[in-house]
């Protein structure tokens with residue numbers, strides 16, 4: 001994103017900017033940095049502007065996000081009023097509209113004009129997981145910056161400061177796929193590590209026809225992380241069966257993976273991995289989570 005900051009210095013940044021990237025990829029952090037740079041070009045951290053921004057009381061800065069599920073018309077109107085009034089402390093006004101894919105159609109339409117030609121000197125920074133989720137008429141009015149996953153070494157460097165074993169770090173580097181915010185939040189999430197352990201215990205038993213699939217599914221259904229963890233477990237199986245000398249993400253559960261390999265033919269592990277993808281689609285379509293996980297666990301249990 002070096003180009004982004006150079007654009008601000010050259011005064012060449014569009015007044016409406018859209019940052020896209022998966023949850024945890026740093027959109028909010030980046031938008032906050034850009035806002036600071038726009039409000040204090042030196043980003044000194046000491047001037048009244050920087051201090052007020054850090055405290056969240058800068059009169060020329062507005063941060064808006066979804067109220068409940070959506071960004072409603074009242075919030076759009078608040079944003080319009082903010083962008084249209086002159087700055088009082090800095091030379092510019094900066095608004096951040098987080099998760100702009102949640103704008104209701106009514107709210108988005110009310111913003112089109114102000115985002116097309118924001119009153120000078122106002123900037124509006126939008127964020128969304130993917131530009132595909134945002135109304136095309138909003139995207140077309142924005143300069144879009146897509147955040148790429150970070151290199152593995154960069155994430156590893158940051159995780160060094162966390163209390164993780166070498167195996168846990170290895171797993172998180174695989175699992176977070178370069179999304180630093182995700183790696184950081186999971187590193188300290190005790191429930192996440194416990195779930196991973198439960199899956200390592202339950203899956204070999206279910207695949208061997210001993211464990212109770214419906215009991216396990218009951219425990220999985222209440223966390224969105226369960227499906228991703230199961231998917232990673234099955235991905236390890238598929239790759240161990242296909243790639244010689246493959247080091248699994250769950251390398252600290254080598255014994256449990258070996259038990260699975262002994263009872264699960266390659267064809268079945270591939271089918272189960274596909275089923276995880278289908279389960280993800282069902283959950284996104286708001287199907288009953290209990291049924292989705294029951295179905296997956298029963299498929300594991302079946303010979």
Ligand SMILES: [Zn+2]
Nearest residue numbers: 040044047050
């Ligand atoms: Zn400053």
